[in-house]
Amino acid sequence: MSQTRRYWLLKSEPGCFSISDLQNSPQGISSWDGVRNYQARNLLRDEIRTGDGILFYHSNIPEPAIVGVARVVRSGYPDHTARDPRSEHFDPRSTEASPIWFMVDVQYVAHLPHALSREDLRRHPALSAMEVLKKGSRLSVQPVSAAQWRDVLVLGGRPELLEDL
């Protein structure tokens, strides 16, 4: 496991963008655009790097869960949807010279054979500390520890991915 590789949980409402949408994107790659929260923006712009591991979380559905794994294939760059007046994420304050919002590109790796529900996560000591379980946790980009990453892949049924990511 690389010392500099880091791990993140990305939230998405599947009705908006699901892991299958990512899988079906060209080469399984999509930009992760539309994030309009400064704390998440800072992570996208400054912290998330090519090669980092992503846990894909489906939110705001009857059974929210970590449903799969992706990897970062491009680190932070300006989110051009902020400059598109037709986009619902349009922000007229953002300019080409001084962009406000950033995104990364992610590539589909795998679904987890056993998606991990919040109850699943709560049951396991290491995972019960995950940010996503905390009351009022709304951040759509969250850091994940190496131990949490490992346990999610093992419990989710893809332990072999630990060798790649």
Next chain:
DNA sequence: GCCAACGTTGGC
């Protein structure tokens, strides 16, 4: 659909 928690806005 409810509502608690959170982030943002804007008057002062």
Next chain:
DNA sequence: GCCAACGTTGGC
């Protein structure tokens, strides 16, 4: 700079 009002998120 404070803080009340408001809008949004997201579990339940």
